[in-house]
Amino acid sequence: MAGTATDEEAVLAADTFDRMAAAIESAARCAPATVRLVLTAFATGGHVLLEDLPGMGKTTLARALAAVTGGTSRRVQCTPDLLPSDITGVTIFNERSREFEFHPGPVFANVVIVDEINRTSPKTQSALLEVMQEEQVTVDGTPHPVPRPFLVAATQNPVEMEGTFPLPEAQLDRFLMRLTLGYPGEEAELALMRGGSLTAPGDLSPVLDAAEAARLGEIAGRVSVAEPVYEYALRLAQRTRRHPGLRAGVSMRATIALCRAARMHALADGRAYVTPDDVKALVPPVWGHRLVPLSGPAGADEAAELLDGVLAEVPAPGPHENPR
Template sequence: MTITPDQARWFSDSFTAIVRNVERAVLGKTHTVQLAVTAMLAEGHLLLEDFPGTGKTTLARALAQTVQGTSSRIQFTPDLLPSDVTGVNIYDQKNGQFEFHRGPVFASIVLADEINRASPKTQSALLEVMEESRITVDGRPYDVGSPFMVIATQNPIEQAGTYRLPEAQLDRFLIKTSLGYPDRESTMRVLHSGGSRPRTAALPPVVTTQAVAEMAQLAGGVHIEESVLDYIARLLEETRRTADVRLGVSIRGGLALVRTSRVWAASQGRHFVMPDDIKVLARPCLAHRLILDPESEFNGVTADEVMGRVLAAVRPPQERQSA
């Protein structure tokens, strides 16, 4: 069912309220907060590649509190085991049975800090739960609930002793972006607070988890014209034949762009997707899915630069057809 204009306005108002509330804790990062909320409402996950101390944990906690959810933080280290993430069955001598003790993955917003420092075996423990919102321990499935979102971080420096995320796992992240350092005005506001109290401590919820589920469902009804879908398809094809790329974006990346563009359009109060929505989201949705040619990567070519060339090469549709 197509979303109505009234529903689109309610979606936009709720989206704005969530973003503004999170911004009370994460200062001066409106666009990144919007991308994080978009990933949550598209029922996807977020990858942040950023320096230490830029507010990644604050973002996760603020987002969870805003939607009346729970948050947890997992510090990934080389000795972290998969059971440390998912949970483990422990034998209870009193009743003579095994009891499942839930791991930190059972939360609305899970911050996987420095995910590339854990072994590939532990990294893969997140694959099932990211894809299906459930885990399996000793053959028994456990749902983690809804909403569920993983915010994983990578440190772009100090790569010694890290395990690069495989392409299959990178593809599971709907959006990749960064927070970066705040501007001077935001920095001054943080310094004035003195750091004596976490900015998320008194953050009130503005929507319920049920409202988040309703928003996610409504987003699926945002209309996308054939011409816009064709634009996405041409972007995918261009990534596969452009210079400096060994492997372009798969169909999963295209579906990710469709899902996020619907949420983004509804957040602007529209019941249809425009080409400009695709332009805004193409880099955060697609760039991390590109596998660059090793020689080009050695010469300093970045995936973001390649996506810029792709967007410049593919002409968007010029006229909107009737819905």
């Protein structure tokens, strides 16, 4: 259906998001806002970098996402000796058929969990660049498309840096969002300490299938964005590019990613139009890992502080400037 998304479509999409979020929260003790951001990235067709300490539930969250979206999931444990072919796959000669056959690697799944991505070499990290951008891998000159929907959920520990290979800016730019799970609430942690059980990700029932996920993306593409909201996002981007504490602000890819995610964020809230509040909510997770401070790569806390300052300095359009 062409044209602008309708209110009825937005309400149905919000109901789907609510059901997916409730299912994931039954298996992973994460803040509801974080769960909804992960779902927003998935439905937008983006990838997520989960940066937090060990034992915070990063892998469980990714496995729960695969379960509720009815997709397949594969896990890659990154180590310094991991090879690119261990991720993408390899071509092997079959002596019986006398032909070369492609044996797909673990990226051929709907949700690919890449644990401790910064513990593998830059050469292997770069093997993910094509598949994250093009949703295909090329082996021996032959392209092989991965299943859709497709999401890479990579994890890394921001504290223990010995023996790691920091992700370059080009690799970070392939992730739609960088998220930190944080500690669970006091009541939730007490419940776990008392032996309270969570649903195993493998026991979750799918809430939607691949066709329904594609339908969400199609509706989000028709969510209305008023011109003042576009201009607001651009002013925010330009402010990062002129920021005295930054060597480089956000790129054009970052502004496009922000607008795509804002449409899905609005849809998840039951609206067929984007507001400045959608933009504000997404600036830290979508732009934080793309900043290049003068002092070196920005951690989550430093990036959040910088972007809070940018949001405070750039006035948002008022309601009269934000027609639907």
